[in-house]
Amino acid sequence: MIFGFIPVGIAYGIMAQQAGLLGGETIAMSIFVFAGASQMMAVGMYGQGAGFAAIILATLMLNLRHLIMSTCVMNRIKPCGIGFKLLAAFGVTDESFALFTTESESRATPWFFLGLITVTYTSWVTGSFLGAIAATLLPSILSASLGIALYAMFIGLMIPGVRENFHLGFLVVLTAVVNSALSQVIPFSWALILSTLLCAGVGVVFVSLNEEETEEL
Amino acid sequence: MRAEILALILGMTAVTYIPRAIPAVLTDKLHFRARVEKFLKLIPFTAMSALVFPSIFFVDESHPYIGVIGGLAAIVLAWRKLPLAVTVLGSIGAVMVVYLIGQ
Numbered sequence: 001m002i003f004g005f006i007p008v009g010i011a012y013g014i015m016a017q018q019a020g021l022l023g024g025e026t027i028a029m030s031i032f033v034f035a036g037a038s039q040m041m042a043v044g045m046y047g048q049g050a051g052f053a054a055i056i057l058a059t060l061m062l063n064l065r066h067l068i069m070s071t072c073v074m075n076r077i078k079p080c081g082i083g084f085k086l087l088a089a090f091g092v093t094d095e096s097f098a099l100f101t102t103e104s105e106s107r108a109t110p111w112f113f114l115g116l117i118t119v120t121y122t123s124w125v126t127g128s129f130l131g132a133i134a135a136t137l138l139p140s141i142l143s144a145s146l147g148i149a150l151y152a153m154f155i156g157l158m159i160p161g162v163r164e165n166f167h168l169g170f171l172v173v174l175t176a177v178v179n180s181a182l183s184q185v186i187p188f189s190w191a192l193i194l195s196t197l198l199c200a201g202v203g204v205v206f207v208s209l210n211e212e213e214t215e216e217l
Numbered sequence: 218m219r220a221e222i223l224a225l226i227l228g229m230t231a232v233t234y235i236p237r238a239i240p241a242v243l244t245d246k247l248h249f250r251a252r253v254e255k256f257l258k259l260i261p262f263t264a265m266s267a268l269v270f271p272s273i274f275f276v277d278e279s280h281p282y283i284g285v286i287g288g289l290a291a292i293v294l295a296w297r298k299l300p301l302a303v304t305v306l307g308s309i310g311a312v313m314v315v316y317l318i319g320q
Contacts, residue, residue: 032227035233055225063233067236069260073240090234144312148276148283149305151291152291154268162262172262175262176270192268
């Protein structure tokens, strides 16, 4: 599993070097921020000459989805103390959220989440380090190909659920269409949040989850 | 470390951690009904789908088919129940092959 995260970290490290960040700055950002998509977007914007306020505002908008994701995670570790939750909150990323909330209820324990964020955090920082030092060494074809890693990971996380549930598959396709259409008319980060919420709301009506049904009985 | 980058990193740390931490503080006060619970369980799938589409088509701005091929490779590998790491590395490999052929 670790190997899934390292390529994304390497891709970020390379992007940061190309944008003109120093090695230490590239790694410090990964240590403190720990948000793959936001960091890639931020270094991309920095490379294009965007200012401080614009980058911070874009990061905030892109991260509003973590409000929803963290709510899902916290709902699953409800009995834990506030200290543990505040620590766990730092580790809520697209990847840890996706892995944790698609895991069965019995396996998705607070300790499982703690292990998950330890692995994802370590591999994120390691990947960023490797990307920062290897940026000039890697063949250009390899560095160009690493951009797909983030998307391949999300697809790999979605497919197992979709494979077992036709309605869920339909919902995923519906969301893809809605978000693609919305992105044409409103900024990318707003389209992302709006289509996520809108389609999940529509999904409540027609998708049946086996786990859910047994819980209600 | 340059001062402007340090400020950027600290600012990003704040706007990244705060949305993650708010639910940690509020969760004890919230009790979800069955429908809300279902809504929260569907969000992972709608969020991931929205993160992938349409962005995957712009992974190489000038060649949209790069995203299509990498995405298809990931779908096929994951559908065959291969581990996540194989799916990711396989997708990277497929894209590399396309770049090599295109050279």
